[in-house]
Amino acid sequence: MDLHLDPTSGVPLYIQLKEALKHAIATGVYPPGTQLPTVRQTAVALRINVNTVNRAYTELVRENIIISQQGRGTFVCARPQPDRDRQEEFDRLVEKLINDSYALGFSIADIIARLQKKISAAGAKNQQGGDRQ
Amino acid sequence: MDLHLDPTSGVPLYIQLKEALKHAIATGVYPPGTQLPTVRQTAVALRINVNTVNRAYTELVRENIIISQQGRGTFVCARPQPDRDRQEEFDRLVEKLINDSYALGFSIADIIARLQKKISAAGAKNQQGGDRQ
Amino acid sequence: MDLHLDPTSGVPLYIQLKEALKHAIATGVYPPGTQLPTVRQTAVALRINVNTVNRAYTELVRENIIISQQGRGTFVCARPQPDRDRQEEFDRLVEKLINDSYALGFSIADIIARLQKKISAAGAKNQQGGDRQ
Amino acid sequence: MDLHLDPTSGVPLYIQLKEALKHAIATGVYPPGTQLPTVRQTAVALRINVNTVNRAYTELVRENIIISQQGRGTFVCARPQPDRDRQEEFDRLVEKLINDSYALGFSIADIIARLQKKISAAGAKNQQGGDRQ
DNA sequence: GTGGTCTAGACCACC
DNA sequence: GTGGTCTAGACCACC
Numbered sequence: 288m289d290l291h292l293d294p295t296s297g298v299p300l301y302i303q304l305k306e307a308l309k310h311a312i313a314t315g316v317y318p319p320g321t322q323l324p325t326v327r328q329t330a331v332a333l334r335i336n337v338n339t340v341n342r343a344y345t346e347l348v349r350e351n352i353i354i355s356q357q358g359r360g361t362f363v364c365a366r367p368q369p370d371r372d373r374q375e376e377f378d379r380l381v382e383k384l385i386n387d388s389y390a391l392g393f394s395i396a397d398i399i400a401r402l403q404k405k406i407s408a409a410g411a412k413n414q415q416g417g418d419r420q
Numbered sequence: 421m422d423l424h425l426d427p428t429s430g431v432p433l434y435i436q437l438k439e440a441l442k443h444a445i446a447t448g449v450y451p452p453g454t455q456l457p458t459v460r461q462t463a464v465a466l467r468i469n470v471n472t473v474n475r476a477y478t479e480l481v482r483e484n485i486i487i488s489q490q491g492r493g494t495f496v497c498a499r500p501q502p503d504r505d506r507q508e509e510f511d512r513l514v515e516k517l518i519n520d521s522y523a524l525g526f527s528i529a530d531i532i533a534r535l536q537k538k539i540s541a542a543g544a545k546n547q548q549g550g551d552r553q
Numbered sequence: 554m555d556l557h558l559d560p561t562s563g564v565p566l567y568i569q570l571k572e573a574l575k576h577a578i579a580t581g582v583y584p585p586g587t588q589l590p591t592v593r594q595t596a597v598a599l600r601i602n603v604n605t606v607n608r609a610y611t612e613l614v615r616e617n618i619i620i621s622q623q624g625r626g627t628f629v630c631a632r633p634q635p636d637r638d639r640q641e642e643f644d645r646l647v648e649k650l651i652n653d654s655y656a657l658g659f660s661i662a663d664i665i666a667r668l669q670k671k672i673s674a675a676g677a678k679n680q681q682g683g684d685r686q
Numbered sequence: 687m688d689l690h691l692d693p694t695s696g697v698p699l700y701i702q703l704k705e706a707l708k709h710a711i712a713t714g715v716y717p718p719g720t721q722l723p724t725v726r727q728t729a730v731a732l733r734i735n736v737n738t739v740n741r742a743y744t745e746l747v748r749e750n751i752i753i754s755q756q757g758r759g760t761f762v763c764a765r766p767q768p769d770r771d772r773q774e775e776f777d778r779l780v781e782k783l784i785n786d787s788y789a790l791g792f793s794i795a796d797i798i799a800r801l802q803k804k805i806s807a808a809g810a811k812n813q814q815g816g817d818r819q
Numbered sequence: 820g821t822g823g824t825c826t827a828g829a830c831c832a833c834c
Numbered sequence: 835g836t837g838g839t840c841t842a843g844a845c846c847a848c849c
Binding site: 293 | 559563
């Protein structure tokens with residue numbers, strides 16, 4: 288649980304936590320099947336209230352990103368098997384990003400560079416537990 | 421207009437043309453401000469129908485890559501200089517794509533693979549027969 | 554100068570200030586021609602460094618939103634006279650917002666409601682000097 | 687398909703049709719999931735060419751309002767339920783439009799006026815001749 | 820001259 | 835059956 292929240296930023300803590308977890312999961316810091324720290328562990332580690340953590344977890348459960356099993360813990364969900372529909376949706380998303388980026392003055396190469404930076408940032412987090420972005 | 425389309429490839433002609441033009445513009449064959457060949461010139465050169473050319477051009481207009489001026493011609497749009505605001509917007513877009521892709525079962529590596537395929541696909545299309553206007 | 558910045562949010566102060574001023578100007582808190590507080594007044598009022606204010610002002614000058622006249626002060630620029638080109642661009646922007654909003658599940662009526670809230674919020678700021686959003 | 691187009695209005699037929707369908711969908715004449723009349727049925731009913739209908743349908747597909755399934759038909763898309771994320775995204779979009787419009791010389795009031803015109807324009811088009819399918 | 824729209828009619832892929 | 839693509843050819847608006 289190598290992340291820190293900013294209680295003064297105006298963004299609710301549970302949303303900050305939710306987004307941070309989402310990002311950590313999406314970038315592979317927590318692979319599917321991994322058990323997340325318990326609500327109480329997280330609350331202690333981040334020095335925030337248990338209810339705040341709970342709210343973040345609950346929303347992620349609702350979004351099918353993690354699953355809570357009473358008495359066992361909370362786990363990262365298996366990601367859906369990319370079927371044809373999902374593949375098409377994915378292609379559409381990528382296509383859209385390319386076009387939107389183009390409109391902002393960025394090329395496909397720029398997108399790739401940005402993504403690779405994300406990966407290496409996430410990798411660093413995994414290995415050394417640093418949390419610099 | 422040094423490109424040829426493959427009517428047997430299964431890919432619609434207007435899409436082949438659109439992608440070829442996109443690539444030509446992205447690689448500087450047609451710099452910003454350049455006038456493209458007229459729809460009729462292009463149709464004759466590629467031995468396809470004016471409507472098919474029109475369709476390709478219209479889609480590029482919709483994507484803000486070229487601009488058609490009735491009675492004058494079709495021109496390559498200038499791309500904006502990526503300033504700080506655009507950079508932030510761009511980062512947000514990429515971040516969002518990562519999350520959305522995750523929900524569909526795709527990783528950052530998948531996105532990069534898809535993007536690289538886009539680049540090489542565009543390149544392959546134009547490889548035979550230089551690219552002088 | 555009824556706004557406060559959050560030095561702990563991670564967003565650079567000069568950007569926070571720039572955005573806050575932009576919003577104030579766009580919503581009519583500072584109409585065209587209005588003189589803005591001097592750089593030093595602003596620095597003192599917000600308890601930030603003169604250089605920080607300067608940077609925010611400089612960027613707004615570069616974006617043609619305000620103009621600095623040496624020895625006189627800084628003023629909100631007259632907005633461009635909406636000519637036919639700008640009108641078309643404006644229509645395109647509105648059209649795009651409608652479509653993007655639709656995709657997110659919001660109707661035209663929702664957009665109008667949001668905008669009217671913005672106006673009344675700005676109005677409140679003008680009259681009573683509150684800065685609640 | 688109880689609408690009529692005006693071929694003398696100067697507005698292209700495919701746009702008239704597109705807007706009429708958009709309005710019909712937005713007002714619930716065609717709820718999500720409904721199959722639209724086939725392009726050929728519509729062409730016959732409105733006495734216009736199949737290609738013209740196709741063009742209107744294609745644009746609505748591009749805008750994610752309807753979806754065409756080759757061999758099956760054309761259906762009204764479900765709209766997403768606006769959750770918190772979408773709400774935030776929506777707010778950002780509106781905020782951005784305000785700033786961009788300002789740069790073009792338009793105020794929030796101008797935007798609202800434009801939007802209200804959109805609503806009434808869409809309404810006027812369908813007012814004669816009820817709207818049973 | 821330029822692009823924009825529309826028609827008539829064909830053939831295809833997918834169901 | 836359905837939508838998707840393409841052609842040939844026309845007429846228009848704008849320059």
